[in-house]
Amino acid sequence: MAESHDAVDVIRTxxxxxxLDDDQIDWVVDAYTRGAVAxxxxxxxxxxxxxxxxxxxxxxxxxxAMIASGERMDFSSLSRPTSDKHSTGGVGDKITLPxxxxxxxxxxxxxxxxxxxxxxxxxxxxxxxxxxxxxASLSKEAMMEQLESVxxxxxxxxxxxxxxxxxxxALRDVTGTxxxxxxxxxxxxxxxxxxxxxxxxxxxxxxxGAFMKELDDARELAETMVALGEDAGVHTVALLTDMSTPLxxxxxxxxxxxxxxxxxxxxxxxxxVELTLALAREMLIGAGRSDVDPAEKLADGSAMDxxxxxxxxxxxxxxxxxxxxxxxxxxxxxxDGVLSRLDALSVGVAAWRLGAGRARQGEAVQAGAGVExxxxxxxxxxxxxxxxxxxxxxxxxFERALAALQDAVDIHADAPPARDVVIDRVPATT
Amino acid sequence: MAESHDAVDVIRTxxxxxxLDDDQIDWVVDAYTRGAVAxxxxxxxxxxxxxxxxxxxxxxxxxxAMIASGERMDFSSLSRPTSDKHSTGGVGDKITLPxxxxxxxxxxxxxxxxxxxxxxxxxxxxxxxxxxxxxASLSKEAMMEQLESVxxxxxxxxxxxxxxxxxxxALRDVTGTxxxxxxxxxxxxxxxxxxxxxxxxxxxxxxxGAFMKELDDARELAETMVALGEDAGVHTVALLTDMSTPLxxxxxxxxxxxxxxxxxxxxxxxxxVELTLALAREMLIGAGRSDVDPAEKLADGSAMDxxxxxxxxxxxxxxxxxxxxxxxxxxxxxxDGVLSRLDALSVGVAAWRLGAGRARQGEAVQAGAGVExxxxxxxxxxxxxxxxxxxxxxxxxFERALAALQDAVDIHADAPPARDVVIDRVPATT
Numbered sequence: 045m046a047e048s049h050d051a052v053d054v055i056r057t058x059x060x061x062x063x064l065d066d067d068q069i070d071w072v073v074d075a076y077t078r079g080a081v082a083x084x085x086x087x088x089x090x091x092x093x094x095x096x097x098x099x100x101x102x103x104x105x106x107x108x109a110m111i112a113s114g115e116r117m118d119f120s121s122l123s124r125p126t127s128d129k130h131s132t133g134g135v136g137d138k139i140t141l142p143x144x145x146x147x148x149x150x151x152x153x154x155x156x157x158x159x160x161x162x163x164x165x166x167x168x169x170x171x172x173x174x175x176x177x178x179x180a181s182l183s184k185e186a187m188m189e190q191l192e193s194v195x196x197x198x199x200x201x202x203x204x205x206x207x208x209x210x211x212x213x214a215l216r217d218v219t220g221t222x223x224x225x226x227x228x229x230x231x232x233x234x235x236x237x238x239x240x241x242x243x244x245x246x247x248x249x250x251x252x253g254a255f256m257k258e259l260d261d262a263r264e265l266a267e268t269m270v271a272l273g274e275d276a277g278v279h280t281v282a283l284l285t286d287m288s289t290p291l292x293x294x295x296x297x298x299x300x301x302x303x304x305x306x307x308x309x310x311x312x313x314x315x316x317v318e319l320t321l322a323l324a325r326e327m328l329i330g331a332g333r334s335d336v337d338p339a340e341k342l343a344d345g346s347a348m349d350x351x352x353x354x355x356x357x358x359x360x361x362x363x364x365x366x367x368x369x370x371x372x373x374x375x376x377x378x379x380d381g382v383l384s385r386l387d388a389l390s391v392g393v394a395a396w397r398l399g400a401g402r403a404r405q406g407e408a409v410q411a412g413a414g415v416e417x418x419x420x421x422x423x424x425x426x427x428x429x430x431x432x433x434x435x436x437x438x439x440x441x442f443e444r445a446l447a448a449l450q451d452a453v454d455i456h457a458d459a460p461p462a463r464d465v466v467i468d469r470v471p472a473t474t
Numbered sequence: 475m476a477e478s479h480d481a482v483d484v485i486r487t488x489x490x491x492x493x494l495d496d497d498q499i500d501w502v503v504d505a506y507t508r509g510a511v512a513x514x515x516x517x518x519x520x521x522x523x524x525x526x527x528x529x530x531x532x533x534x535x536x537x538x539a540m541i542a543s544g545e546r547m548d549f550s551s552l553s554r555p556t557s558d559k560h561s562t563g564g565v566g567d568k569i570t571l572p573x574x575x576x577x578x579x580x581x582x583x584x585x586x587x588x589x590x591x592x593x594x595x596x597x598x599x600x601x602x603x604x605x606x607x608x609x610a611s612l613s614k615e616a617m618m619e620q621l622e623s624v625x626x627x628x629x630x631x632x633x634x635x636x637x638x639x640x641x642x643x644a645l646r647d648v649t650g651t652x653x654x655x656x657x658x659x660x661x662x663x664x665x666x667x668x669x670x671x672x673x674x675x676x677x678x679x680x681x682x683g684a685f686m687k688e689l690d691d692a693r694e695l696a697e698t699m700v701a702l703g704e705d706a707g708v709h710t711v712a713l714l715t716d717m718s719t720p721l722x723x724x725x726x727x728x729x730x731x732x733x734x735x736x737x738x739x740x741x742x743x744x745x746x747v748e749l750t751l752a753l754a755r756e757m758l759i760g761a762g763r764s765d766v767d768p769a770e771k772l773a774d775g776s777a778m779d780x781x782x783x784x785x786x787x788x789x790x791x792x793x794x795x796x797x798x799x800x801x802x803x804x805x806x807x808x809x810d811g812v813l814s815r816l817d818a819l820s821v822g823v824a825a826w827r828l829g830a831g832r833a834r835q836g837e838a839v840q841a842g843a844g845v846e847x848x849x850x851x852x853x854x855x856x857x858x859x860x861x862x863x864x865x866x867x868x869x870x871x872f873e874r875a876l877a878a879l880q881d882a883v884d885i886h887a888d889a890p891p892a893r894d895v896v897i898d899r900v901p902a903t904t
Contacts, residue, residue, distance in 0.1 A: 051648070052649070055521075056650045059521065059524065059525065059650055082514075083512075083513065084513040084514045084516070084648070085648060085649050086514070087514040087515070087518040087521075088517040088649040088650055088651055089650075091518040091521035091522055092521055092525070092650075094489065095489065095522070095526075215514060218481070218482060218512070218514070218515060219482070219515050219517075220489055220515075220518055220519075221485075221518055
């Protein structure tokens with residue numbers, strides 16, 4: 045088939061710092077998905093995009109072209125408005141687990157198509173799969189039925205949504221072109237828009253444990269994604285949230301489920317509760333239900349009821365015993381003082397090395413592995429007191445996990461004020 | 475086999491504007507040649523190099539790594555010094571044909587490993603192959619023998635020289651990464667250094683018919699290549715020469731052979747003679763034989779004698795009849811005046827479309843096809859007088875060739891002064 049464009053012309057346009065026109069974008073995304081543009085051509089283009097950037101029109105068109113590469117879901121037949129949340133990933137980020145049933149308990153349907161983890165940040169599906177019997181894969185019919193009956197579903201995204209993104213992401217991963225904000229934003233937003241949610245809240249994390257280490261980069265990503273959502277007719281808002289230290293007191297799969305259930309039971313760590321409620325309020329605003337107070341639904345047990353129904357609907361036993369790792373080791377304070385720093389990335393890498401995460405797609409993870417945190421920022425500690433407990437089924441992993449934690453903790457005479465969990469809010473500007 | 479480096483780390487280094495260290499360069503060129511670095515990784519790196527650049531050390535190391543990917547020839551056993559010339563390619567650029575035997579006639583051996591043409595600039599081998607019986611492929615032994623006995627050989631480069639360059643050039647061609655000066659320079663120089671010449675003269679062309687349209691770009695390329703040659707111990711100098719208008723009065727294969735023989739017989743167009751002598755003088759300086767005057771060797775017929783011996787040694791008949799195209803068509807002046815512009819690119823594209831060149835490697839070319847030029851810059855012309863004669867075996871090609879020439883010629887009341895053939899000389903600075 046004769047092609048309407050030439051890949052080298054498209055690459056040269058961006059290489060030389062010019063914007064791609066709509067036709068070029070539509071063609072190159074489609075032709076890449078079809079295989080008419082080769083991997084080595086797309087990677088050169090991705091590098092040019094990374095260095096030269098893209099303007100708002102280009103990013104919106106690129107996202108639309110990725111959406112057009114696959115199917116698009118539609119929840120407009122549901123009796124309730126829909127809202128979804130996306131996190132850019134962090135250490136101990138179990139927020140989806142309490143948040144999704146909480147928002148459903150407030151009368152807004154939550155269709156969460158999630159992924160598995162890769163690297164030091166965990167995946168929501170990996171966490172839920174530590175619950176005995178729970179199944180991540182649902183048919184579209186089962187998903188719609190559960191959304192109507194329970195009000196929330198957290199399941200694996202089918203391969204039909206934005207297949208161009210799947211192919212492009214795998215390419216970027218091996219070609220040093222992951223860190224392009226236009227491509228990150230369009231990758232996330234193409235899937236979320238194709239998923240068909242009516243409104244969307246983005247949790248853009250910033251700090252050592254996050255993809256974005258610097259606030260300016262996180263803000264640029266957040267603004268880009270919010271604009272993309274608005275351009276596609278999806279009410280979108282972003283929160284910039286702290287990921288310099290882990291969220292809550294656990295990083296790992298079953299460990300995080302246990303902590304999430306504590307939050308749903310009205311307890312749990314303050315930072316997890318605070319962020320859950322902040323995101324819930326934004327989702328309710330987006331779905332037009334700001335009249336409902338999520339704190340009440342957490343306190344009165346209705347969020348817990350939805351959680352139990354959601355787990356049960358997907359084959360899980362909400363009362364089942366969660367797996368516990370076979371071995372553990374304790375890291376203790378080496379001096380008296382106040383904990384002034386607990387580094388998110390170090391804890392994330394330790395949990396990963398203990399078996400909670402995977403290095404390659406398709407690897408198995410350990411349900412019980414991970415890190416328990418006994419002291420957080422500002423807590424007084426004494427020499428010899430436990431700071432962290434490391435869990436794994438395979439004790440030969442302790443050595444490398446402890447190596448990751450070598451410079452993870454500072455203890456001083458006093459600690460600077462803790463950072464706010466929610467750093468800023470990025471609403472739509474148009 | 476475990477690799478000593480990670481391709482993504484190397485790509486990221488250059489992507490973020492940092493220099494690659496020697497180990498990274500050695501590894502990535504070798505690993506790409508072996509297939510351990512994939513095409514899509516090398517194309518992303520090539521794009522990063524194109525946009526971010528490389529410093530002199532990086533380019534020298536990259537070139538050395540490409541040389542190390544293959545074999546290296548050695549002419550030190552010859553009884554004479556060696557010198558070679560490389561042209562970046564132009565329209566009507568038949569200079570190698572008179573130049574190589576002329577320099578040999580001056581006592582310097584000329585080992586010219588040449589290529590075939592691609593696009594609108596012709597290839598030296600294509601031109602010589604229009605001579606009945608002439609063979610481009612020689613064994614290494616035959617090449618050495620001819621260099622010793624005749625003093626000059628123009629033949630096809632074997633696939634053993636810089637195989638990394640061959641693989642990388644094919645990749646750059648389809649990924650919009652041809653136009654990177656570090657990669658152009660290292661591609662040319664890796665082959666010339668591996669070829670083993672003792673000295674080298676570069677003819678870097680600038681103007682519409684050249685790869686480099688702007689003088690600044692041509693100068694940067696020339697300086698980069700001269701530095702590379704010096705760093706590798708090869709005495710190197712570059713001339714920046716004009717390619718805004720075709721060289722001589724012919725563009726095509728047999729047409730250019732005929733013109734070259736005229737030059738060797740003491741005639742020929744002034745610009746071809748001037749450039750041939752200028753390059754010959756540089757080659758003689760490089761080889762330490764500046765005591766010999768090439769103009770004398772042209773005038774006294776010794777260059778022609780070497781030409782005839784060279785053609786005969788490779789199976790050609792120096793007295794054989796050159797092919798003539800079956801059809802011709804004349805382009806005439808549409809007004810009286812002075813020819814003030816004859817565009818090189820237009821003539822080159824016309825010759826290509828007439829069948830003198832190829833669009834893809836491996837395509838056959840027509841020996842007789844091309845363009846004859848009847849008026850050059852500054853010549854008075856009258857309406858209806860022939861300006862160009864187009865030649866081809868396949869008359870259906872005339873239409874597209876004439877289309878290429880639509881804006882090729884300006885005729886005005888007077889013409890600006892002609893540009894010098896040799897614009898500048900770029901010697902080694904260290």
